[in-house]
């Protein structure tokens with residue numbers, strides 16, 4: 001390990017953690033007998049734990065975040081310099097990095113125009129929901145309050161974003177939820193039998209899957225629906241790319257019924273799929289784009305809710321009306337470390353050609369994983385875009401019956417034993433937590449990719465024979 005490492009200090013840390021930290025998304029009973037994992041240090045694609053064990057991180061900080069890798073001096077320097085100059089002022093005023101990052105971001109997003117700063121993906125999504133509700137009141141006589149979200153998609157951990165939660169095990173026990181959030185079916189080709197569309201394929205299937213959104217709109221009443229909120233590629237719901245034909249039809253439907261389109265880029269945003277944004281892979285023209293994780297690769301907390309000028313204009317139409325603007329604030333949306341880090345993060349992606357690397361390494365990884373299908377009957381499907389990939393594990397390829405959730409977790413553990421951290425969908429969708437998840441940093445080399453897929457190969461052999 002690179003840094004100074006004092007074993008005595010670390011046992012103190014572990015005790016403090018066990019006594020006082022409530023970890024995210026994990027059961028704590030096992031920590032009565034085992035130690036939690038403490039990640040001490042990171043460099044490039046690698047991290048080290050409290051025992052000095054080195055891991056190749058194939059999930060960019062656990063949840064597809066550290067897109068440019070660990071230990072980036074230029075980002076750290078930019079954040080430090082900015083904090084010394086001005087750490088914070090509320091976003092009622094502007095800041096130098098806030099203005100410069102907004103300009104640079106909008107250059108990458110033709111058609112979009114305004115950046116609203118917040119500090120988490122959930123919060124950015126809630127901003128969109130609030131804007132849509134306000135527009136419903138001001139422009140549509142209190143109608144068009146309904147927000148459509150898709151089965152298997154995830155938009156955050158707050159109650160409003162859980163109300164738009166398409167993962168029943170994530171939302172279970174946290175209701176009741178906010179009214180006027182309505183679910184539309186998923187569009188997953190591998191499981192199209194669940195949609196009654198098993199007789200269709202390709203673009204025909206894609207259009208038919210989107211038609212099911214229109215059916216929901218017609219059932220609810222188009223005059224009541226204000227927003228359609230979708231992930232460009234569903235992340236924690238199983239790494240699901242929409243089929244061919246889907247997005248064109250979604251656009252037709254949104255135009256026809258005057259429904260705004262919100263693309264949640266919290267995972268795909270800033271390079272993950274090989275373009276700046278996932279929606280740019282599919283020619284989508286959104287009204288809202290939200291982003292968080294990869295915006296500053298985790299070096300500072302920053303999230304953005306980006307709108308078109310047309311949306312922005314609807315909030316500034318009457319200077320004489322004191323209620324005629326978006327009456328909202330995010331305190332930490334005024335932290336300057338976020339946009340300072342985001343500027344340096346984007347510079348790295350440009351200087352090092354990381355979008356191209358992401359595309360090339362993504363293809364290599366996809367091919368490696370597909371090759372494993374010949375050897376491992378348990379792999380039912382391999383899918384994804386760029387360095388954002390999933391491997392669905394099934395007990396039977398013909399029936400597509402998923403393997404038990406604990407078997408996917410065993411594969412993760414076996415990879416961990418070989419020094420490779422991968423992910424698996426967990427406690428999200430009943431009987432569908434069977435997709436291994438991969439999201440290595442965009443700096444991954446061919447050797448890194450091969451090391452990851454070799455570890456998966458070994459782990460599958462160990463768990464399934």
Ligand SMILES: Cc1ncc(COP(=O)(O)O)c(C=O)c1O
Pocket residue numbers: 063119120121122123125154155156157231235236264265266267292293
């Ligand atoms: C697609 C998507 N949207 C929103 C969120 C919520 O982001 P945050 O945890 O920053 O609130 C997540 C988090 O995993 C996500 O995957």
